[in-house]
Amino acid sequence: MRTRRATQHDAARISALIHSFTTDGTLLPRSEAFVSTHADHFIVAEDEGQVVGCVHLDEYAPSLSELRSLAVDPAAQGKGAGRALVLATEALARKRGASTLFAVSNDEAFFNRFGFVARHIPELDRERSEVSRYKGVFAKDLAV
Numbered sequence: 001m002r003t004r005r006a007t008q009h010d011a012a013r014i015s016a017l018i019h020s021f022t023t024d025g026t027l028l029p030r031s032e033a034f035v036s037t038h039a040d041h042f043i044v045a046e047d048e049g050q051v052v053g054c055v056h057l058d059e060y061a062p063s064l065s066e067l068r069s070l071a072v073d074p075a076a077q078g079k080g081a082g083r084a085l086v087l088a089t090e091a092l093a094r095k096r097g098a099s100t101l102f103a104v105s106n107d108e109a110f111f112n113r114f115g116f117v118a119r120h121i122p123e124l125d126r127e128r129s130e131v132s133r134y135k136g137v138f139a140k141d142l143a144v
């Protein structure tokens, strides 16, 4: 299992991975065009040369970044891709100067494992959609 920064060539696969978790509202859809435009902010996990997972690092505000669109192919889950993607996202966020990384998710137990804890993020209030309003916000301060 390894991670690498995405390129525009990964856009179709990333969009499809995210799409498979949109029907129950777990993730918001991301079009291939969106991913292609923002490819520099996506990271993929590869297993035996195949892209099996993805994540989006969204620079939400100065020094505040959001981990979004974390998805691992069900056939590849439980093998460390999710962990590798979270750690790679933290490393990229730190490199880009973020001091706090947060995620909006229903999966508190997963994010707790990585030191994210429920926190009110005031910057989020003005933009939270009806969907994300019912999820939790989990944040982690990043050591510089």
Ligand SMILES: CC(C)(COP(=O)(O)OP(=O)(O)OC[C@H]1O[C@@H](n2cnc3c(N)ncnc32)[C@H](O)[C@@H]1OP(=O)(O)O)[C@@H](O)C(=O)NCCC(=O)NCCS
Residues within 6 Å of the ligand: 021, 026, 027, 068, 069, 070, 071, 072, 073, 076, 077, 078, 079, 080, 081, 082, 083, 084, 103, 104, 105, 106, 107, 109, 110, 113
């Ligand atoms: C959540 C998700 C990314 C985990 O991916 P994964 O590749 O199976 O995760 P890993 O194999 O790296 O697991 C890392 C650790 O988290 C644990 N874990 C995995 N899923 C978990 C969950 N839903 N809740 C709690 N712990 C979980 C694993 O047991 C493992 O613990 P360990 O290191 O002590 O053994 C994957 O299930 C997924 O894509 N879910 C659908 C989309 C989603 O919910 N995204 C998150 C919201 S943004």
